[in-house]
Amino acid sequence: MAPDFATHVGMTVIAARRYSNGTAHDEALALTGECVPDLAPHTFDWIGLCEPDVAEMDLVRRQYGLHPLAVEDALNPRQLPKVEVYGRTLFVVARTAELREGEEIGYGQTAFFVGPHFLITVRFGSTRPHLSLRAEIEAQGDRLSEGPDYILHAVLDFIVDGYLPLLERLEEIAQEMEEAAIDVFPEQSVIRRIFRLRRQLRRFERVIGPMEEVCERLVVADLPCIDPTARIWFRDVLDHVRRAMARMRGLKETLAAIVETASLLEQHRQGEMTRQLAAWAAILAVPTAIAGIYGMNFEYLPELKWHYGYFAVWGVIITVCGGLWLRFRRIGWL
Structure with missing residues (x-):
């Protein structure tokens, strides 16, 4: 089999x-910029691009008749996930996410141009290439024959x-x-780390959250180049997105609960120390x-010249202090 590289x-x-x-x-396709004629049934092109420049995208645009607005969005790596229709072409933007150094979430973007006889992916920022996925798909000829959708x-x-x-990984942390x-x-330092993670998760929700709407539209909407029988496959992706978002929201609640729980436990510990100090102060x-x-x-104080005054005073002190100690011990202050 010939190499896949252009x-x-x-x-x-x-x-x-x-x-x-x-x-x-x-043979690999040659991207010449010349308009591709209509292909035979069950025939399509799959082009994978990684961080192309304007000139390269213009070459692809002319060859496959892509809409200029969609091409402009594909070259902007900060788009939010969305689905748009340009004539017979479906344009989809998805966002990738991965954990990088310093517990920071890094984001990328993959844009899709889906036509009757082509699929073009434009990838920015993601470190996960699609070559292994392509090899896996090519090994499933029956599924591959179903087309670009x-x-x-x-x-x-x-x-x-x-x-x-x-x-x-964030759940483990x-x-x-x-x-x-x-x-x-x-x-x-730990509290600052918690708040940094919460801020990362809020951004994750803003950036990745619209993926749920994108997948839902691919499931329920009548879109070009999406066969109705393929919607069940997109329903599976939608379920995965919803599970990921549910875990993310649960993680946000866990991080918030850590601070709240730690504060309650610290207040309890401080309350115990305060009660102990108050009990010893009373004793x-x-x-x-x-x-x-x-x-x-x-000069005239009672019992100053009493022979047993010293022992009586100590007896009173020990009796009263011992009684207080037993009392505080019984109520849990000591």
Whole structure:
């Protein structure tokens, strides 16, 4: 089988193949900018581009008759997920996400141009190439013969599945912080880390959240190049997106609960310390008061010349302090 890479020097085409009845042609496509004639039934082109420039996209636009507005959106790596229709061409924008160094979520974008006889993917920012996915799809000739809409589903499913490792790692981090917060109140560095993660998750919800609407529209709307029998496949992707968003919202609640729970536990610990200090202060107040009275320099004080006065005072102090200690012990203050 011939290599999938296009022969253009400097071209950012990762793979360009033509498929007929589920079988790939031996030669890679040459992107010349000349308009592609109508292809035979069950025949389509799959072009994979990675971070192309304007000139390269213009070449693809002229060859496949893409709408200029859709091409402009595909070159903007900060688009939110969406679905738009331009004549017989379906334009879909999906966002990728992955966890990078420093627990920061990195985002990418993959735009799809889906026509009756072509599928073009334009990828920005993602470090997960589609070559392994393409090889897996090419091994399933019966599914590949279904056309570009099946490829669209497979790539979308590949993108959504990429959210799971990210969420699993963040859940592990949150669980570690949650367990540590039970034993001791988090330090300032940990609290700052929690708030950074919450901010990352809020952005994740803003950027990835519209993917749910995109998949739902692919399931229920009457769109060009999407066969009604293929909607069940997009329903599976929609289910994966909803699960990912549900886990993300649960993770946000967990991070919020860590701070709240740690604060409640710290208040409880401080309350216990306050009660203990108050109990000991009450106990120590008894000998302090007696010593203070008999420390006055008055000439006439009761029991000053009594032979057993010293022992009586100590007896009173020990009795009263012991009674207070037992009382505080019984009510849980000591």
